[in-house]
Amino acid sequence: MGKVAFLFSGQGAQHPGMGKGLYDREPAVRELMDALDHEMPGLLELCFDGSKEDLQKTENTQPCVFALDLACARALVARGIKPDAVAGFSLGEVAALTFAGALSLSEGFALVRHRGELMAQASEQNPGGMRAVVKLDASTIEELAERAGDCWPVNYNSAQQTSVAGLPEGLERLDVLVREAGGRSLPVKVSGAFHSPLMLPATEGLRAWLSEHPLAPTQTTxxxxxxxxxxxxxxAEMNELLASQASHPVRWQQTVEMLVSQGFDSFIECGPGKTLTGLVSRTAPDVWAQPAETPEQLDKVLEHLEGSQA
Structure with a gap:
């Protein structure tokens, strides 16, 4: 059998009702989400009954996605599934580090709430947005973003999809250039220019928080x-890497390629939606990837892994 990776969802994957089925069925999920609801009263209501608009606010999105990311992982571990490595997309990296023991559950939740506030504040200081650009390769998008100005490639999702963040006027110029080059540019449902230089104030705030609450060594890669x-x-290097992540690109395609090169052939998405599952399939079509947000999806994961061990 090959190796198993847990992938933790990021912002943009949130949706009303997320995690409700797993919460109702899995005791391990209830225990974790109830504990976090105690720390942030109203969390469960936001996840299960919150509107799209409520869930899109960064200060709400980050704790809700973090909670479900770890709840899904907790459900898998309770069924005897342990990963050989973990990775998380953007906000999901905090969940991955928490799962791996670099932060306690309480610390990870406090950090993710603080991160959401810092990024919301940075977005108010430097209002911006994001686009997902498809049908063009990354080097072309880098060139177009440089020509447009005031925008930067920030999420290298797959060979044919790169997200760009920036100021509204920069993104409008980019839209025109992308269209002329034969690509498409689609708005991303986030409230700021995440992972761009416009988020440097958030990186400074994270640096300060981590100097008082340093990460611990990870128990899982x-x-x-x-x-x-x-x-x-x-x-010190771990702390700086996590702080800088808020204002630097997410190299997701390269992450998947690296894991595949190391013998990983089973990827389980922990958290809301199936965005990361799709990105894995586009980058490495020969590996197995499956989300685990609903009871039915969790059962498919268990069936696959039990079958591959037989």
Whole structure:
């Protein structure tokens, strides 16, 4: 049998009712989400009954997605499934680090709430947005973003999809250039220019928080968004890598390629939606990838892994 990776969802994957089925069926999920609802009263109501608009606010999105990311992982572990490595997309990296023991559950939740507030504040200081650009390769998109100005490639999702963040006027110029080049540019449902230089105030705030609450060594390999390599062992380097992630690109395609090159052939998405599952399939069509947000999806994961071990 090959190796198993847990992939933790990021912002943009949220949706009303997320996690309700798993919460109702899985005791491990209830225990974790109830504990986090105690720390942030109203969390469960937001996840299960919140409107799209409520869930799109960064300060709400981040704790809700974090909670469900870890709840899905907790359900898998309770059924005897343990990963050989973990990675998380953007916000999901905090969940991955928490799962791997670099942060306690309470610390990870506090960090993710603080991160959401810092990114919301940075978005108010430097209002911007994001686009997902498809049908063009990354190098072309980098060139177009440079020509447009005031926008930067920030999420290298797959060979044919790169997200760009920036100021509204920069993104409008980019839309025109992308169309002329034969690509498509689609708005991303987030409230800021995440992972761009416009988020440097958030990186500064995270740096300050991590200086008071440093990460601990990980018990499981965690792949970093910024480098697409395992987190280092030096605590100061770990802290800086996580802080800088808010204002640096997410190298997701490279992360998947690196894991596949290391013998990973089963990828389980922990958290809402199936965005990461789709990105894995586009980058590495020969590997198995499956979300685990609903009871039915969790059962499929269990069936596959039990079958591959038989």
């Amino acid at each position: 965690v792949i970093a968004n910024v480098t697409a390599e395992p987190y280092p062992v030096e605590i």
